[in-house]
Amino acid sequence: MSGELKEACGVFGIVGTPGAPHLAAEALFALQHRGQESAGIAAISNGQLLLEKGMGLVHEVFTEERLARLQGEMVIGHVRYSTTGASRPENAQPLYFRARLGPFALAHNGNLVDAMQERKALEAQGAIFQTTTDTEVVAHVMAHSSAQTLPQSLLDALGRLHGGYAIVVLFRGGVLGARDPYGIRPLVLGRLRGKPCLASETCALTAVGAVYERDVRPGEILWLTPQGDVMEIAAGDAKREKLCAFELIYFARPDSQVRGESIYGARYRLGQQLAKEAPAAADLVLGVPDSSLPAAEGYAAELGIPQELGLVKNRYVGRTFIRPGRDGRTAGVQRKLSVVPEVVRGRAVALIDDSLVRGTTMRHLTQILREAGATAVHVRIASPRYLHPCHYGIDTSNRDELIANESDPKILLQRIGADSLQFLSAEGVLRATGHQDHCLACFTGDYPVPVPLDLRKDSAEEEME
Ligand code: SF4
Structure with a gap:
């Protein structure tokens, strides 16, 4: 898909470690794939809460000069891609709050399904x-709690709010x-x-020299x-787990581990x-770089067809979705991927992508493969049809932007310009991951956390604002 989904954000936190702000910057750099809009680090030094954040990539935000303004042995950090709230400096995280129980900073990855209702109630x-x-919203609910300690x-707040999230909070x-x-x-x-x-992923632990101990349990x-x-x-309950299947399919870095795998x-x-x-009748297998290459390897090995x-990929073009709007995305895709004509000329190609969301990338790829002389392009998607909003x-x-919602197979093929198109089944995802306990809602419409009706309607329009 090469960037057709906006990813979740990334979080990090550490205590009792000299040079913690520099470690946080390293960790956030390793989590950069999870969000490229803004980055921020909050630290506690001599009882004071310090915060530095800004728009841009981690290395752009955290110059040596800026990092030097942060001190202390306890920090949290965040990289952001907006899913609610616009891409603006004031929405960069961590957010800083002064409350009855003292100052705290909060950073969050995910979405609350009842954020709007709670916000209206709090504003009232x-x-x-x-x-x-x-x-x-989380911070305000915390501030309104009658609890005697910040933890x-x-x-209290998380008992009242619902959604999919990972949260880190820094306080004295x-x-x-x-x-x-x-x-x-x-x-x-x-x-x-x-x-x-x-950390959101083990790759951030590796980046700072830490060792993985375990996944934090659901709840x-x-x-x-x-x-x-x-x-x-x-305490949490591991039996309730519904980890996002897309973490395995696309979001997480291939060198990360989930549940130790x-x-x-x-x-x-x-x-x-x-x-x-x-299976496709093809002379060679191509994976859409970079995220689909492991799936392409597995596909080629299973069928005994060469993967070439x-x-x-032009590594110096930002991620496709950095440019908002459809025209901007299309231009981004065209700059980003190109064909090696000698590899594909006169041959039938099995083109493997990890997912098919809007189809912008796929349309471009089938076109440039044909222009380079491919005799057929059989598209195979290593996940099910993406039909429902997350x-x-x-x-x-x-x-409406989700191309797999096109119910006429002929029109769908025409829209992506392929000779054939097939998807992995939802059962196939569970079989391949070896776990039955994934969220698959964007494929099946079966949402583990009930989604309020008004949010379902809003999702057919635009973002929260
Ligand atoms: S609906 Fe579930 S599986 Fe799909 S992207 Fe969202 S959390 Fe992941």
Whole structure:
């Protein structure tokens, strides 16, 4: 798909570690694929909460000069791609709050399905919002709690709000980390020189030299104290897990692990399963770089067809979805991918992509493959038809834009310009990942966290504002 979905954000937190702000910058750099709009780090130094954030990539925001303004051994960090709230500096995270229980900073990956209702209710009680993010809703609910400690106020707030999220909070008493009751968005616990840290993906742990300890359980709330103890504020329940299947299909970095298993390995098996379900009469297999290459490897190996380097990605063009709007996206795709004509000329191609969302990339690819002399282009998608909008932190707000909703197979083929098109089944995804407990709502419409009717209607229009 090469960037047709806006990804979730990425979070990081660590306690008791000298040079924590620099470590956070390293971790956020490793999580950059999860959000490229803004980056931010909050730190506690001598009881003071310091915050630096800005629009842009991690290395653009965190110059040495800016990092030097942050001190202390406890930090949280965030990279953002907006799913609710516009792409504006004031919406960059972490967000800073002064509350009855002291100052705190909060960063969030995911979406609350009841953020709008809660916001209206809070505004009716006199709350004044500074941003358009649902992250601020969490903070206001915390501030309105009658709890006597900040960890308890987070427990109260998360008991009242619903959605798919991973949250980190920094306060004078340490770092809190929480995952939604279904574990839709990922969060892992690691250790660096004995001190605990939290991250959206294990690649961020590796980047700072930390070792993976375990996934935070669905519904679990952890308190990382300044001394490095890990206390459980809410136990969580692993049996309820509905981890987003798209983390395995596309979002997470292939060198990350989920539940201790390799993302690369999962994608390879998705490709193998796709080959079993939808073999193509092709001379060679091409994967759409970079995210579909492991699935293409698995597909080619299963069918005994060579996988070759027939598509090249220009690494110096930003991600396709950075340009808002359809024309901007199309131009981005054209600049980003090109064909090696000698590889495809006179040959039938099986073109493997991890997903088919809007179809912008696929239309361009089938066209340039034909122009380069491919005799046939058989498109195979290593995930099911993407039919329903995500309400848990991935922006596919407009249902009409989802190309797989075209019910006429002939028109669908014409729209993407392929000779044939087949998708992996939902059962195939579960078989390949080896787990039955994934959210598959964008394929099946079966939402693990009920989505209010008005949000379902809104999703056919545009974003929250
Ligand atoms: S609806 Fe799709 S993208 Fe959203 S959390 Fe579920 S599996 Fe992931």
